[in-house]
Amino acid sequence: MYKIQTLNNISVKGLEKFPRETYEVASEIQNPDAYMLRSLKLHNVDIPESVLAIGRAGAGVNNIPIEKMSARGVPVFNAPGANANAVKELVLTGMLLGCRNICQAWECAKNLTGDDESISKEVEQVKKKFVGFELPGRTLGVIGLGAIGTSVANMARDLGMNVVGYDPALTVERAWQLSSSIESANTVDELLAKSDFVTIHVPFNEGTKNLINARRINTMNDNAIILNFSRNGIVNDEDAVEALNAGKLYSYICDFPSNLLKDHPRVITLPHLGASTGEAEENCAIMIADQLKDFLENGNIKNS
Ligand code: MLT
Numbered sequence: 388m389y390k391i392q393t394l395n396n397i398s399v400k401g402l403e404k405f406p407r408e409t410y411e412v413a414s415e416i417q418n419p420d421a422y423m424l425r426s427l428k429l430h431n432v433d434i435p436e437s438v439l440a441i442g443r444a445g446a447g448v449n450n451i452p453i454e455k456m457s458a459r460g461v462p463v464f465n466a467p468g469a470n471a472n473a474v475k476e477l478v479l480t481g482m483l484l485g486c487r488n489i490c491q492a493w494e495c496a497k498n499l500t501g502d503d504e505s506i507s508k509e510v511e512q513v514k515k516k517f518v519g520f521e522l523p524g525r526t527l528g529v530i531g532l533g534a535i536g537t538s539v540a541n542m543a544r545d546l547g548m549n550v551v552g553y554d555p556a557l558t559v560e561r562a563w564q565l566s567s568s569i570e571s572a573n574t575v576d577e578l579l580a581k582s583d584f585v586t587i588h589v590p591f592n593e594g595t596k597n598l599i600n601a602r603r604i605n606t607m608n609d610n611a612i613i614l615n616f617s618r619n620g621i622v623n624d625e626d627a628v629e630a631l632n633a634g635k636l637y638s639y640i641c642d643f644p645s646n647l648l649k650d651h652p653r654v655i656t657l658p659h660l661g662a663s664t665g666e667a668e669e670n671c672a673i674m675i676a677d678q679l680k681d682f683l684e685n686g687n688i689k690n691s
Pocket of ligand 1 (some may be wrong): 425426443444445446447448470661662663
């Protein structure tokens, strides 16, 4: 009997992959063979020696002490691409919310008072404040061309945007596949210098911390929009706020709550919703369950 401990709510579609005859799956379990989790941070958790594998039902693995697990020979599986569509759709939503001033306009519309006639007079006045801009012909810089970044890039191209991509880990084969649709930049600076929007799809680590900072924001086109649906800390929030206040940035869409950002009129913060659709949760759980099963039953390692 294999024992799987779920540390977060995992979609039932994934759990159904474990037959009851051979698996015990529970949130509280003694000496589990594997952990299955979403975003819970494991850095300060005492992971029992019985754990042979960890499955992260998502793309990023920065909530797991990878080095410690590698030293123990414990593979950590993730679910690359399984939530790419969900993130892509929210990036598009973010771009449109930003360039059409939707949140500010909605707030304003809720506060219009009076009878229908006076409201419609006021509407004529206030709508002037919310004139936005359109996507076709604008350039989207995509930092990180894994499953999510590539899917965002293809969507943007289909919407008539120019797309410039940068990925330090891009293989020649992948660059060749992408070359017809995406202009590739050799550096982040080169990408930013062309971008009206920049969207980030790289993991958080020492190399990507503060990747988007004051110096780099200043190289972007005026009135640019930054979207961070990856990890907090890749964009320097203080620098972003300064650039917003200076009129350099148009908007900053950030998939993380933040005291510094939450009241800024040109910032939209979200509670890390990029991958939060039923479909993405199901896809991730199924992919991780398949990998854990294949490892426990056959010793196979995929996406580790
Ligand atoms: C991811 O890394 O794919 C996301 O953080 C997933 C999530 O929100 O659980």
